[in-house]
Amino acid sequence: MKQTWRWFGPADLASIDDVVQAGAEGIVTALHHVPNGTEWTPEEISKRQELIRHRKDGAPSGIAWDVIESLPVSEDIKKQKGDWRAHTETYKTSLRNVAAAGLEVVCYNFMPVLDWTRTDLRYQLAHGGTCMRFDINDFAAFDIHILERPGAAEDFSEAVVDEAGRRFAALDDDAKKQLARNVTMGLPGSTESMTLDDVRTHLSAYGDISPDRLRNHFIDFLSEVVPVAEEVGVRLCCHPDDPPFALLGLPRIMSTADDYRQVLDAVDSPANGMTLCSGSLGARPDNDLPAIMDAFGPKVHFLHLRNVKRDTDALAGSFHEDEHLAGDTDMVALIAAILREERRRAAEGRADAQIPMRPDHGQDIVDDLGRRAQPGYPTIGRLKGLAELRGVIAALEHAQFGLN
Incomplete structure (x- = not known):
């Protein structure tokens, strides 16, 4: 796995220097300041890449922008209302622009109204x-x-x-x-948030959209953008619903293995894949994360490794963000499944044999408690999570004791 770190840009309390010291090998970020439905221009993409290439003193950082998270899908596209056709064309243009800049992995989601x-x-x-x-x-x-x-x-x-x-x-x-x-x-790092009236307006617009209809809208969108992604060498990977069950009476269509199977089968392309988020999917007791990795491995283009602890076994219930090796997901078994998939890809000669992952979320501990960083993204908490994940990977890859 390629170990990456989510960075929210110049306003992030964790600097590129901090990321380098953490030992991360790449950056996951986005142009959070660009409104949804607006083109990501080559100039803005280049500016972000230049920021990542340098430390505070101007010295080379040695790391680059590896994964886009997220290139948001507008509400108009999800509802197929308003400017959805123009937004779809803009999304295609943005995909061409990021590909021209050397970016290959684009994470996004299709959650209506509210993101996580x-x-x-x-x-x-x-x-x-x-x-x-x-x-x-x-x-x-x-x-x-x-x-x-x-x-x-x-x-x-x-x-x-x-x-x-x-x-x-x-x-x-x-x-x-x-x-x-x-x-x-709203979406982490985004400048877009909603008032209660905004939420009510969106809910009214979704009133007649069933889960099947929303899924059809999603497939229509993928039918338009996936051929472009495949043409320019971009791998799209949809993040699961978070939480993975219906909220506010809205349809949620990317919460289970069956949800992914329907969408990935409908637009079958190596450019159409999954962001496997162990925390989001793990909030449902009927999602078996190692089994999902085994089933969808060839189309897993990005990994979010985190853990949650559920209060009960209800399909729609309460949970909190646990330590990376605690919680209800067997993280060791999941990482073993990921490493098996990487070996399989390497044997096939796939250029993407190494799957980018990041230590997702983290608990605020020690100095994090006074920093008030982006919720879910404390520096020390994620460092602890990354260290724990590295330990599991090192043990499983050990020549004498591991899977090799």
Whole structure:
């Protein structure tokens, strides 16, 4: 695996110098300042590449931009409304531009309205650190009592509805605003966030879109952009829904192995693949991560390695971001499956035998607690995660004791 590091650009509290010291071999980033549906120009792509190539003192960093995360798909494309055709053409242009700059891996998602969703960005852990958490009861309190979505209570169990009512009643005005901010925060690193009225407007526009219809919209989009990606040598990889179950009455169509199978089979191309995120998929108890890696290995173009701990075995339930080798996913078994796939690719002579991965998310520990970095992306917490993952990889690849 090629060990990469997510960097949010010049405003990131972790500098390129920090990334080099972490031992990362490449950068995962995006042009977060470019509005969705707008072309990524060669000039803006080049500026970002130049920033990555140099340390603070101007010396070469020795690392480069390896993976784009994310090149966002606009809401118009997902709904097939408004400027969706123009946005699709712009997406194709951006793919050509990034390919011309030497970038080959593009991560994106097809989640409607909200991207990753958490109810608590600083959840207190027993050891004194913090992490991100999704609590189904708090989310129901937001959905039913703050957003006031019509029919929201029907989407939750009676027990969750009752607990949500109790929790909402205990919130003061500041706590209600904080919960709303947490839920509507949007894509990490993005400058785009939503007000409650924005969310309500989008939900209204999705009112008649079923899961099957949204999947068809997705396949239509892929039918347009995948041939361009294949032509210019770009590998597209869709990130799973996070959390991997329906929220706000919206369809979510990339939550299970079967979801991926339908979409990857519908537009069958080496340019159409998966971002295997062990944390997102791992929030559902019916997702077997090593088995998913074995099944989709040839089309896994990017890896997010993180772990979550579920409160229960409910398909749609609460969870928090755990340590990378803790939680409910067997990370050792997953990494073993990844290494098997890399050896298989090498035997085939594939140029992409080494799959880029990054230590995804992390707990805020030690000095992270005072930095207030991008939620989910503390420097020390990710360093700890990367070190743990490296240890597993080194053991599994050991000539005497490992898989070789």
